[in-house]
Amino acid sequence: MKQSLAINGGPKTIDKKFPWPILDETDVQVVTDITRSGLWGNPNCDDRVKLLEDEFASFCGTKYGLSCVNGSVALRLALIACGVRPGDEVIVPPYTFIATASIVLEANCVPVFVDIEPDTYNIDPSGIEKAITPRTKAIIPVHFAGQACDMDRIMAIAKKHSLTVIEDACHGHGAEYKNRKLGSIGDAGCFSFQSSKNLTSGEGGMIVTNDEALFDMMNSLRNVGRIKGGQWYEHYNLGCNYRITQLQAVLLSNQLKRLDEQTRRRHANGTYLNSLLEEINGIKPLARDRGETLHSYHIYIFRYDKSEFNDLPKAKFAEALAAEGVPCFMGYPQPLYKQPLFQEKNFMCYAIPEEVDYSGVKCPVTEKACYEEAVWIMQHAMLGTRDDMMKFAGAITKIQKAVKE
Numbered sequence: 540m541k542q543s544l545a546i547n548g549g550p551k552t553i554d555k556k557f558p559w560p561i562l563d564e565t566d567v568q569v570v571t572d573i574t575r576s577g578l579w580g581n582p583n584c585d586d587r588v589k590l591l592e593d594e595f596a597s598f599c600g601t602k603y604g605l606s607c608v609n610g611s612v613a614l615r616l617a618l619i620a621c622g623v624r625p626g627d628e629v630i631v632p633p634y635t636f637i638a639t640a641s642i643v644l645e646a647n648c649v650p651v652f653v654d655i656e657p658d659t660y661n662i663d664p665s666g667i668e669k670a671i672t673p674r675t676k677a678i679i680p681v682h683f684a685g686q687a688c689d690m691d692r693i694m695a696i697a698k699k700h701s702l703t704v705i706e707d708a709c710h711g712h713g714a715e716y717k718n719r720k721l722g723s724i725g726d727a728g729c730f731s732f733q734s735s736k737n738l739t740s741g742e743g744g745m746i747v748t749n750d751e752a753l754f755d756m757m758n759s760l761r762n763v764g765r766i767k768g769g770q771w772y773e774h775y776n777l778g779c780n781y782r783i784t785q786l787q788a789v790l791l792s793n794q795l796k797r798l799d800e801q802t803r804r805r806h807a808n809g810t811y812l813n814s815l816l817e818e819i820n821g822i823k824p825l826a827r828d829r830g831e832t833l834h835s836y837h838i839y840i841f842r843y844d845k846s847e848f849n850d851l852p853k854a855k856f857a858e859a860l861a862a863e864g865v866p867c868f869m870g871y872p873q874p875l876y877k878q879p880l881f882q883e884k885n886f887m888c889y890a891i892p893e894e895v896d897y898s899g900v901k902c903p904v905t906e907k908a909c910y911e912e913a914v915w916i917m918q919h920a921m922l923g924t925r926d927d928m929m930k931f932a933g934a935i936t937k938i939q940k941a942v943k944e
């Protein structure tokens with residue numbers, strides 16, 4: 540590669556910091572106020588956690604919101620509360636964070652991997668139909684990167700086969716499918732507030748639902764098995780303490796005020812960047828117009844074709860692009876089912892049927908995405924300006940020119 544590239548000591552295409560999270564004095568103030576009030580709440584509003592839950596539910600257009608310690612636990616509580624039994628099968632994509640599938644094992648159920656679509660990287664609804672067996676109980680579609688899954692088709696399949704749908708919306712805060720907020724379409728929708736996420740308190744999670752019985756059960760599981768109307772030291776269900784703190788709640792409530800504007804900014808930048816990258820040979824943005832009316836771009840993903848870059852491997856290309864100052868990364872190195880957890884069946888004490896075996900699983904689209912194609916630009920960079928987007932595209936063109944010369 541040429542000297543002019545930043546990776547070889549040349550000048551960066553863009554030399555700018557993209558801070559995350561974006562915090563201001565009002566965040567400091569709410570944390571200070573709650574700390575001064577003794578962390579139990581403040582005189583005007585006793586329970587800031589409940590307030591946050593109501594605000595988030597109303598933001599999503601659902602009846603209920605239930606906070607918990609993280610997105611993984613949100614998924615786990617939702618799955619257990621929907622009534623799965625040991626050995627039941629749950630359909631998940633293999634191009635996602637480990638928690639989407641590992642929480643299924645933690646519920647003594649069997650994750651069944653269904654490949655993603657080549658142009659959106661979301662779970663392929665036609666693959667879901669084919670994977671359904673008499674043991675299938677639930678589907679966990681992941682709105683990957685903040686792009687809505689094909690929810691009309693997924694909900695129709697679920698209805699036909701009486702399956703529960705738990706939306707993994709951990710990348711999808713504020714994003715929409717046909718003008719409905721992600722997380723509000725299935726039986727339950729789960730969010731993460733971990734530090735990289737589009738809404739964050741360092742760690743944290745939330746489940747939204749319209750189903751009162753499901754909400755009550757999830758609430759009980761989150762709260763050491765207590766039930767509505769029960770006594771403090773009465774425990775009806777096998778739960779644990781998965782509650783968040785008032786400190787997290789005030790920080791999230793304050794940041795929720797900015798979420799819509801930030802989501803719209805990322806959406807506009809993502810749409811613009813698509814138009815720029817479409818013009819570069821060997822770079823393809825993911826497809827849009829599958830019903831997503833607002834994309835949260837927790838990740839901006841594009842597809843890389845090394846044949847247009849003098850066969851430069853994807854990992855090397857992503858390194859060169861990062862050196863140019865674009866906050867990017869090669870994404871997941873392998874599909875989930877290739878992880879030692881699945882290949883070596885390191886299922887600990889969980890009661891997973893003996894015959895479960897992931898050694899023969901093959902999802903070609905996910906493998907291509909991991910090994911050859913997908914490059915991720917992180918969400919905080921998508922809060923930049925149009926000029927930044929032009930520079931991101933310019934950095935790609937610069938690398939292409941250098942490797943071809």
Ligand SMILES: Cc1ncc(COP(=O)(O)O)c(C=O)c1O
Nearest residue numbers: 609610611636638709731732733
């Ligand atoms: C798609 C997806 N699902 C679930 C989770 C789990 O969230 P948490 O890290 O808050 O447990 C993550 C976190 O990165 C995620 O990316």
